[in-house]
Amino acid sequence: MLWTVIILFSLLCLVPCWIALCKTPATISTQQSALRVYQSQLKELTNDLKNEFILESEYKQAQLEIQRRLLKTDSSVASSAIQSITPKSSVIVTGLGLCCIPLAAMGLYLINASPSLPAAPLAPRLAEQQEMNQKVAPYIEQLKVKLYNLSITDPKRIEGYLLLGKVEASRGNLSAAAQAWKEALNQQFDPNLAAQIAEIQTQAEGKISKDSVNLFRKALETAPKNVPWRELAEQRIAEYERSHH
Incomplete structure (x- = not known):
């Protein structure tokens, strides 16, 4: 019974580590929001040109800048997607390493201590x-x-x-x-x-x-x-x- 309690308590202490490992990164949602902002800017820029609020040269220059930002955002989204997949592949290895901590502690206790020795009256x-x-x-x-x-x-x-x-x-x-x-x-x-x-x-x-x-x-x-x-x-x-x- 005592060893069951010790093992359960050790696993409970590892719960925060598991939560941190399995947590989905929030960087992708932020970058997708940036994509929507740039796309809306392109629509507004097109409307301004139709309504003759800006010159065509200004339109082309602004459009080129927004397209450049779009390309940059697309590449960062792709890289972040790869990064978000990579840690998940190592969750099992990291989890096994975490489980080895309480096992190693119990092993040291069994080697250096005397758990079966009764208390002296x-x-x-x-x-x-x-x-x-x-x-x-x-x-x-x-x-x-x-x-x-x-x-x-x-x-x-x-x-x-x-x-x-x-x-x-x-x-x-x-x-x-x-x-x-x-x-x-x-x-x-x-x-x-x-x-x-x-x-x-x-x-x-x-x-x-x-x-x-x-x-x-x-x-x-x-x-x-x-x-x-x-x-x-x-x-x-x-x-x-x-x-x-």
Whole structure:
């Protein structure tokens, strides 16, 4: 059923291309209209000569010019008729080429993908994640002990807490990640890190807190004007102010 839907959808996407290929050119009707105009001009010119509105020399000169235009139009009509026939002969070839596009796409999908592979159930993935967290937990505790014993002026302390925050965030423990990054922020202020902590705290708590707003405000005061998170910080501050007024 799925493959039938994919094929039908692919053919539906090709409909505009088929319409463009099969559309009859409108150049012939325009040129036929020009022929009728020139023929009516010849009739009017003949009537003017009969009524003695123009001289015979003027009549012959005008007639020669109109006949020249008629011959030119006839040749262009013939060439356009040939051109209108030529594309129709290649519609089949072009159509086959268009049909090859979805077929080639499905072929690449079958070669490089695994359409028959079922989706992984959620329970085994959660169990695997929990098992990974249990394996990583002892190393995290060791890192915390080492960081606790480092001097507050040691630059390695900042790097260690930044690493700890990343590990906790990858485990989904946003509160612990924010706490670790705060330790690094207290030692050396960084507006980007402050904004990141404020946003993570907001996500973990489900609302914007006063502490997060203060971090956003301080980050905006010290950060350049073109930082990518400026609009987000301003929205969070406005959200806090609306909820506390």
